[in-house]
Amino acid sequence: MNRRQLLSASAGLGALSLAGRGDAAPRGLAMGEGGALPMPAPARDLPEALPVQDPNRTLLERGWLFHPGDIVPPPATTHEATYLLAKAGNAPGAAAMAYDDSDWQSVRVPHDWASFQPFVETANVSQGYRPRGIGWYRRTLRLDPADRGKRIELQFDAIATHATIWVNGSLVAHNWSGYNTINIDLTPFARFGDETNVIAVRVDAAAMEGWWYEGAGLYRHVWLIRRAPVAIATDGVHCDPRKGADGQWRVPVAVTLSSVAREARTVRVEAELFAPDGRSLANAASEATVGSLDETVATLTLAAGSPMLWSVERPTLHRVVTRVIADGAAVDERRIPIGFRTLRFDADTGFFLNDRPVKLKGVCLHQDHAGVGVAVPDALIRWRLERLKAMGCNAIRCSHNAPATEFLDLCDRMGFLVMDENRQFNPAPETTAQLEWMVRRDRNHPSIILWSVFNEEPMQGTEAGAEMVRRMAHAVHRLDDSRPVTAAMNGSFFDPVNVSSVVDVTGFNYYQGDYDKFHRLYPRRPLTSSEDTSAFETRGAYASDPAKHVITSYDDEAASWGGTHRATWQAIADRPFVAGGFVWTGFDYHGEPTPYAWPTVSSFFGILDLCGFPKTAFDIHRAAWTDDAPVVGLVPHWNWAGKEGQPIRVFVASNAEQVRLSLNGRDLGTQAVDRLQGNAWTVPYAPGRIEVVAIRGGRAVARAAQETAGPPVALRLTPARTVMAGDDEDAQPVTIDAVDAAGRHVPTANLATRFTVEGATIIGVGNGDPNSHEAEKGGARSLFNGLAQAILQAGTGRGSIVMRAEADGLKPARLVIDRLAVPPRAQVPATPAAQGLREWRRSAAFAARPAIDLAPADGDNNSWAFQRGSLAVPADPAGRWRLYRGAVTPWRRMAAEGGMLRFAEVTGRAELWVDGRKVAVKDAPAPAPFEGALPAGPGERRVVLLVEAAPGAPSGITGGVMLTGR
Numbered sequence: 034m035n036r037r038q039l040l041s042a043s044a045g046l047g048a049l050s051l052a053g054r055g056d057a058a059p060r061g062l063a064m065g066e067g068g069a070l071p072m073p074a075p076a077r078d079l080p081e082a083l084p085v086q087d088p089n090r091t092l093l094e095r096g097w098l099f100h101p102g103d104i105v106p107p108p109a110t111t112h113e114a115t116y117l118l119a120k121a122g123n124a125p126g127a128a129a130m131a132y133d134d135s136d137w138q139s140v141r142v143p144h145d146w147a148s149f150q151p152f153v154e155t156a157n158v159s160q161g162y163r164p165r166g167i168g169w170y171r172r173t174l175r176l177d178p179a180d181r182g183k184r185i186e187l188q189f190d191a192i193a194t195h196a197t198i199w200v201n202g203s204l205v206a207h208n209w210s211g212y213n214t215i216n217i218d219l220t221p222f223a224r225f226g227d228e229t230n231v232i233a234v235r236v237d238a239a240a241m242e243g244w245w246y247e248g249a250g251l252y253r254h255v256w257l258i259r260r261a262p263v264a265i266a267t268d269g270v271h272c273d274p275r276k277g278a279d280g281q282w283r284v285p286v287a288v289t290l291s292s293v294a295r296e297a298r299t300v301r302v303e304a305e306l307f308a309p310d311g312r313s314l315a316n317a318a319s320e321a322t323v324g325s326l327d328e329t330v331a332t333l334t335l336a337a338g339s340p341m342l343w344s345v346e347r348p349t350l351h352r353v354v355t356r357v358i359a360d361g362a363a364v365d366e367r368r369i370p371i372g373f374r375t376l377r378f379d380a381d382t383g384f385f386l387n388d389r390p391v392k393l394k395g396v397c398l399h400q401d402h403a404g405v406g407v408a409v410p411d412a413l414i415r416w417r418l419e420r421l422k423a424m425g426c427n428a429i430r431c432s433h434n435a436p437a438t439e440f441l442d443l444c445d446r447m448g449f450l451v452m453d454e455n456r457q458f459n460p461a462p463e464t465t466a467q468l469e470w471m472v473r474r475d476r477n478h479p480s481i482i483l484w485s486v487f488n489e490e491p492m493q494g495t496e497a498g499a500e501m502v503r504r505m506a507h508a509v510h511r512l513d514d515s516r517p518v519t520a521a522m523n524g525s526f527f528d529p530v531n532v533s534s535v536v537d538v539t540g541f542n543y544y545q546g547d548y549d550k551f552h553r554l555y556p557r558r559p560l561t562s563s564e565d566t567s568a569f570e571t572r573g574a575y576a577s578d579p580a581k582h583v584i585t586s587y588d589d590e591a592a593s594w595g596g597t598h599r600a601t602w603q604a605i606a607d608r609p610f611v612a613g614g615f616v617w618t619g620f621d622y623h624g625e626p627t628p629y630a631w632p633t634v635s636s637f638f639g640i641l642d643l644c645g646f647p648k649t650a651f652d653i654h655r656a657a658w659t660d661d662a663p664v665v666g667l668v669p670h671w672n673w674a675g676k677e678g679q680p681i682r683v684f685v686a687s688n689a690e691q692v693r694l695s696l697n698g699r700d701l702g703t704q705a706v707d708r709l710q711g712n713a714w715t716v717p718y719a720p721g722r723i724e725v726v727a728i729r730g731g732r733a734v735a736r737a738a739q740e741t742a743g744p745p746v747a748l749r750l751t752p753a754r755t756v757m758a759g760d761d762e763d764a765q766p767v768t769i770d771a772v773d774a775a776g777r778h779v780p781t782a783n784l785a786t787r788f789t790v791e792g793a794t795i796i797g798v799g800n801g802d803p804n805s806h807e808a809e810k811g812g813a814r815s816l817f818n819g820l821a822q823a824i825l826q827a828g829t830g831r832g833s834i835v836m837r838a839e840a841d842g843l844k845p846a847r848l849v850i851d852r853l854a855v856p857p858r859a860q861v862p863a864t865p866a867a868q869g870l871r872e873w874r875r876s877a878a879f880a881a882r883p884a885i886d887l888a889p890a891d892g893d894n895n896s897w898a899f900q901r902g903s904l905a906v907p908a909d910p911a912g913r914w915r916l917y918r919g920a921v922t923p924w925r926r927m928a929a930e931g932g933m934l935r936f937a938e939v940t941g942r943a944e945l946w947v948d949g950r951k952v953a954v955k956d957a958p959a960p961a962p963f964e965g966a967l968p969a970g971p972g973e974r975r976v977v978l979l980v981e982a983a984p985g986a987p988s989g990i991t992g993g994v995m996l997t998g999r
């Protein structure tokens with residue numbers, strides 16, 4: 034499958050160059066081009082897949098069962114029950130192996146149960162008025178007997194928020210953060226073959242760690258890891274490229290080996306460096322001996338010479354492949370992308386990458402998107418980053434927690450500079466372990482340039498606060514001394530004791546008026562804005578209406594502690610000693626509605642809205658942050674019926690030298706571009722076409738326009754890509770808008786739309802309106818200021834995805850997307866929830882077919898055999914017929930809906946009877962699986978199997994028997 038990176042298509046999406054117009058060129062982003070959709074034209078290629086780094090990991094995301102709400106087992110009262118509760122494997126209630134979960138909801142992970150909830154005024158405002166509460170997940174897991182002796186790990190990439198995890202009735206972990214990976218060594222608990230394992234997770238999402246929407250549940254990937262007995266530990270490779278004084282690069286590689294073997298073993302560890310084109314550049318090897326159940330670190334060094342460097346513009350990735358060789362065979366491997374780059378922060382001149390100054394043009398992000406909440410598919414993370422790249426953004430702050438690892442992989446590949454941030458400000462052992470986990474997991478990423486140990490902590494100006502930071506910075510530097518540590522302070526910069534004295538780079542949240550004073554008083558302390566702006570815009574609105582919680586998007590309004598986009602960036606751009614800025618925020622997010630609360634449920638801060646539709650701020654930053662490609666954008670839209678002759682404020686953002694505005698061909702004047710503040714005109718409204726031309730060196734280099742649209746007559750569906758991978762994971766947003774008779778986008782349409790899709794699933798919907806209470810799941814959404822979004826997740830295999838949208842009185846839209854044959858990533862197969870039938874009474878052999886209701890008399894423990902489990906009964910000269918009698922009390926779901934009795938193997942011809950009714954027949958005598966339906970019904974059910982052996986052959990129930998759902 035040839036997957037080409039989409040990046041090239043989106044990075045060049047500035048305003049249209051004149052030469053680039055036409056169907057083949059991407060359409061202008063920005064604020065519209067003649068009434069076009071304010072989004073790029075669909076890409077025609079699949080983005081390149083992220084390469085596998087750890088081949089031992091398999092996704093464990095199917096087959097999970099979910100129960101909303103807590104399950105509290107009745108307290109033990111008897112001594113016997115109390116005694117048993119204290120024993121391994123005997124957790125009670127929903128943590129117990131045998132718990133009846135048959136009527137739980139079947140869900141697919143990543144899963145954010147809060148995103149399915151309605152908005153409720155009494156729920157927590159910061160979390161977006163969504164009830165979160167407590168929920169349970171269970172998963173039955175069958176392990177291959179061939180995996181005996183391996184190290185088996187369960188890995189949850191994050192769980193929101195507090196999680197308690199049991200395996201086979203034993204408590205194996207509790208984790209009090211919604212942002213770190215939970216790694217569980219299953220090896221000592223594992224059961225293999227037919228003896229299945231049960232994973233139970235209780236998630237307490239009533240617990241909050243943030244003041245933004247945090248979602249609820251298993252919202253990042255879940256993996257099953259199977260490693261050789263002696264293998265590389267999880268996060269066990271540290272590649273640390275360094276440039277020597279001689280200008281030559283070396284890559285020290287530290288490989289942590291861990292062993293579950295029964296004796297000490299000596300293995301060979303090899304590391305090899307590959308160029309981007311796959312050429313081998315260097316290799317090294319060493320031997321290491323690992324004690325039983327122990328760890329050891331092998332260190333090697335790769336001589337890299339003068340490799341191509343990693344940069345924002347050319348994020349060149351090399352690859353270090355590390356292998357473990359045991360007894361001559363490769364038993365483990367990791368493939369780590371690395372980048373060669375130097376970085377430093379200078380107190381006078383800011384940030385330098387590869388000894389060249391780079392101003393950090395950054396945004397802060399939460400992991401969150403319309404429709405899906407925090408369970409953002411990898412493909413949507415990529416799409417969001419593409420939007421930022423198209424804006425000229427080069428830096429991202431992961432606020433206020435470590436991101437999904439796929440996010441960092443993409444930042445490496447796309448050329449973003451990342452501030453990776455720790456969540457809990459606390460040097461106690463448990464929270465230090467979370468900080469260390471972050472550094473250990475993330476330190477190979479070339480994109481990361483800063484570790485942030487906190488955000489806005491009231492203790493930042495105290496002796497204790499400084500001591501806490503000192504310890505945390507030390508913990509970071511012990512694992513990685515190649516990057517500076519920062520802390521995002523909001524004040525206390527001049528307190529006698531404050532944390533700016535114990536970090537490498539001082540992070541300023543807001544307090545822009547103090548930049549100069551700080552630099553004057555502490556001329557040796559490097560400084561960056563770690564957070565700024567907090568401006569408000571409602572996408573597509575051009576007048577504020579406080580009563581309706583609508584905020585103009587002329588970049589006029591900001592939080593009292595922040596500033597407008599333009600004023601904020603101006604202050605940063607004007608000061609070389611400020612390394613850069615991080616706008617609060619790149620995208621809107623659920624929760625923290627500011628400045629308005631209920632019925633407002635999400636933020637106004639984003640440069641792009643919750644769906645990723647650009648606001649005016651997008652072009653403001655694009656003009657300020659893009660140097661070469663010409664940029665021009667124009668607002669507002671040009672649909673102001675009833676305002677004819679009245680003054681309309683026209684705002685233009687450009688990075689050219691001059692901009693010339695015209696209305697219906699009439700020249701309205703040329704202005705010298707103010708790249709950071711933008712250009713403004715007041716234009717008496719007349720319907721038609723308002724157009725701006727950007728000029729450089731006397732030549733028109735870009736243009737943008739808005740055209741008056743007529744009434745909407747039809748719907749339109751525009752995907753981000755015309756192709757999707759049929760891998761069951763790929764996801765993309767589709768834009769829904771209304772067009773007029775001439776096919777022009779109608780920016781004022783706010784009508785209700787409904788849609789359906791075949792060949793894909795709609796996993797969420799949105800429209801970017803912070804005041805909307807419409808459900809974010811399902812197949813309906815109103816357009817908001819002309820736009821709505823549905824997020825599709827592709828099914829599997831080659832085929833077509835067909836989406837249809839309709840609205841009352843409008844021509845419906847139909848969209849066909851090619852679904853390409855891309856193999857899905859391996860998933861651990863779902864193990865059907867099942868109730869075992871192990872106890873049978875087996876009759877003697879009969880020469881003729883016995884009556885089905887033949888049964889041992891009460892108290893007759895002797896004439897029918899007790900059979901536990903499966904058994905091939907030898908041929909008997911007395912006859913070839915036997916009866917097997919069993920009983921089962923179905924779990925709730927099977928009792929309500931009926932189930933399937935599944936015999937893994939029956940040898941002989943057979944009939945299956947339930948409660949005196951024949952439900953299935955097996956005609957062939959050869960050993961084979963056999964199954965029959967168990968009709969719905971409560972209470973104990975009688976199961977009879979009649980078996981007729983082949984002449985002279987063994988017969989019977991020769992495999993396990995399960996009652997499962999249908």
Ligand code: GAL
Nearest residue numbers: 488489542564567592617625
């Ligand atoms: C900052 C904080 C952010 C967000 C922002 C809103 O103080 O760090 O998380 O709350 O304010 O303006």
